[in-house]
Amino acid sequence: xxxxxxxxxxxxxxxxxxxxxxxxxxxxxxxxxxxxxxxxxxxxxxxxxxxxxxxxxxx
Numbered sequence: 098x099x100x101x102x103x104x105x106x107x108x109x110x111x112x113x114x115x116x117x118x119x120x121x122x123x124x125x126x127x128x129x130x131x132x133x134x135x136x137x138x139x140x141x142x143x144x145x146x147x148x149x150x151x152x153x154x155x156x
Contacts, residue, residue, distance in 0.1 A: 106152075109134045112145045121146070 105123035107130035112118050121137070124130040127148060134146040 106150055108149045108151060109137070110147050110149055111137070112147070114143055123151075 107124040107127050109121040109130050111121050130148045134148050137146045
């Protein structure tokens with residue numbers, strides 16, 4: 098079975114100091130995405146990591 102049909106509606110987004118946003122990864126559950134975002138935040142960099150659902154407008 099391949100991953101091509103997997104549903105991965107949760108994104109981890111990185112925003113840098115200039116407001117540029119980049120997709121870090123896609124995940125099946127919000128909890129999984131939040132764990133990744135939290136672990137990246139723990140590295141102490143200046144970027145902001147957030148979790149968003151595909152199709153949901155960013156605030």
